[in-house]
Amino acid sequence: MYSLEFSRLANKFFQRLSKENQLMVSKKMFSIRENPFHYLKKLKGNNLWRLRIKDYCAIIDVVVSERCPE
Numbered sequence: 001m002y003s004l005e006f007s008r009l010a011n012k013f014f015q016r017l018s019k020e021n022q023l024m025v026s027k028k029m030f031s032i033r034e035n036p037f038h039y040l041k042k043l044k045g046n047n048l049w050r051l052r053i054k055d056y057c058a059i060i061d062v063v064v065s066e067r068c069p070e
Helices: 008-016 019-031
Strands: 049-053 056-060
Touching: 008 019, 019 049, 019 056
Parallel strands: none
Antiparallel strands: 049 056
């Protein structure tokens, strides 16, 4: 499972959304943690990804690191 980190600018934008839109965006963001690449589309020319959430577009940087054996 992937973890999520939001930039300061993303947090500021999120706080300005209505409560209804905050709930919609947070549900979608947390639902993609298992398999994010199923929902993301690669942006051309860089290592960033796009996630459409109704009228919004989230730009995502996926950092893949090896997990330590438990």
